Amino acid sequence: MPADATEPVVILPEVWQRPEILESLRSRNIGQLFRLIRQRTGASQTRIGIAVNLSQGKISEIMKGAVQVTSFEVIERIADGLNMPDPARMTLGLAPKGPFSTPDAAPSGQVPLPEPDVPTKYLTTFTGASSRPVISGLRHVLTAHIQAEAIMGPPLLVNAVTSQIPLIGHVCRVTRGADRAEALSFASELLEFCGWLHQDLGDFPQATMWTNKALDYAMELGDQRVISYVLMRKSAIAIESGDHGHGLGLANAALTTPEALTSRLRAVILRTRAIANAHLGEATDSARDSESALVEATAGLSQTDSDRAPYCTPAYIAMETGATRLLLGQASTAIPIFEASRSQWTPASQARDHALFLTRMATSYAMAGERDQACGVTEEAIPRIQALRSSRVAGQLATLRVQLSRWSTDRAVADLLTRLDLLAESFFLPAPRPPEGER
Numbered sequence: 001m002p003a004d005a006t007e008p009v010v011i012l013p014e015v016w017q018r019p020e021i022l023e024s025l026r027s028r029n030i031g032q033l034f035r036l037i038r039q040r041t042g043a044s045q046t047r048i049g050i051a052v053n054l055s056q057g058k059i060s061e062i063m064k065g066a067v068q069v070t071s072f073e074v075i076e077r078i079a080d081g082l083n084m085p086d087p088a089r090m091t092l093g094l095a096p097k098g099p100f101s102t103p104d105a106a107p108s109g110q111v112p113l114p115e116p117d118v119p120t121k122y123l124t125t126f127t128g129a130s131s132r133p134v135i136s137g138l139r140h141v142l143t144a145h146i147q148a149e150a151i152m153g154p155p156l157l158v159n160a161v162t163s164q165i166p167l168i169g170h171v172c173r174v175t176r177g178a179d180r181a182e183a184l185s186f187a188s189e190l191l192e193f194c195g196w197l198h199q200d201l202g203d204f205p206q207a208t209m210w211t212n213k214a215l216d217y218a219m220e221l222g223d224q225r226v227i228s229y230v231l232m233r234k235s236a237i238a239i240e241s242g243d244h245g246h247g248l249g250l251a252n253a254a255l256t257t258p259e260a261l262t263s264r265l266r267a268v269i270l271r272t273r274a275i276a277n278a279h280l281g282e283a284t285d286s287a288r289d290s291e292s293a294l295v296e297a298t299a300g301l302s303q304t305d306s307d308r309a310p311y312c313t314p315a316y317i318a319m320e321t322g323a324t325r326l327l328l329g330q331a332s333t334a335i336p337i338f339e340a341s342r343s344q345w346t347p348a349s350q351a352r353d354h355a356l357f358l359t360r361m362a363t364s365y366a367m368a369g370e371r372d373q374a375c376g377v378t379e380e381a382i383p384r385i386q387a388l389r390s391s392r393v394a395g396q397l398a399t400l401r402v403q404l405s406r407w408s409t410d411r412a413v414a415d416l417l418t419r420l421d422l423l424a425e426s427f428f429l430p431a432p433r434p435p436e437g438e439r
Helices: 013-017 019-026 030-041 045-052 056-064 072-081 086-091 118-124 128-152 158-162 165-174 178-200 204-221 224-240 244-254 263-279 283-300 314-327 331-344 351-367 371-385 391-407 411-425
Strands: none
Touching: 013 019, 013 030, 019 030, 019 086, 030 045, 030 056, 045 056, 045 072, 128 158, 128 165, 128 178, 128 351, 158 178, 165 178, 178 204, 178 224, 178 391, 204 224, 224 244, 224 263, 244 263, 263 283, 263 314, 283 314, 314 331, 314 351, 331 351, 351 371, 351 391, 371 391, 371 411, 391 411
């Protein structure tokens, strides 16, 4: 006998743990989620609609993919209506329900739930009126995390940063008025940084998920500079994960309104597009974008507007330009680019990027057949790499080792290769395969 339309949709706990359900939550594909729930529970569109306070027609459109659910308020309502457990809520990017509710008295004969800890009690009474000092405090913490990550890499920071996401999600839900723009801006920055940490750990699915959520906040904020920067970050993740055509498209999307951007933002987006073009073998387009990026980065030295790309200096662009030449198999033209910017690096504040710069320069010398110079730069790079845990550095290290191995019969080079192997093993990271042009 068909179930009553008003009967609640009952979803067993193990259903929320199924891989296809988790994937729909990570990608925030509500249409797929509804289809899977209907398949697992037999619930009609009407019953699902009643549960989540949406019409049957709207549920049908969502399930067909004609309508995409992007509003946080609607997503929160769907999670509540489906009685989504906390792990599933957090996978969807929402704060857990547990910490914000007062535990009921335990039934007779059962162990009572523990009293809420201090942060939980604080969040229970948190309102939009108190959001500004919280955002200010978290921004100071994020600034420190960004500075620390540039020195020591992501492994020791990723859990600390991820743990703040439910809090800032709650801040955005309760904040209204003038403070809401600040909340959305910070939420976008925090989630984009979280995406970067996962990217540098080589976890591209998680990097994509968090960066997509950062873009949600940026779109609601409506700030073109923030939107373009996050699109650039999505482009970089797509390129690094091997989807070069999609990365190029995202970089083009980020440059749709260049006049609205700062010089540094234009530079970092042009740099990203240059890398995509290099992967696609478009040498002329890559060179043009690299030259334009350097012009913009130089202009950025005197810009007064703040943005999210203070790291995009001429030295940084030179390093990335050298990397595009390596991808195109043009090691001999990469060497003078690297050497010209060698003295501009400040290792104390840019440890990871400086290590990446040195490994790329050593790779260019090795590809050009200049053994002694390649070994000398590698020796300079090794002590800077030892304290880092970066997938990008690990990937470049793998490329460097391949290039040095042509001289493996030389005793000094063989010793250097052994040290590189030991260094790579200490990373505990899945180093990406060397790009096609650098093998």
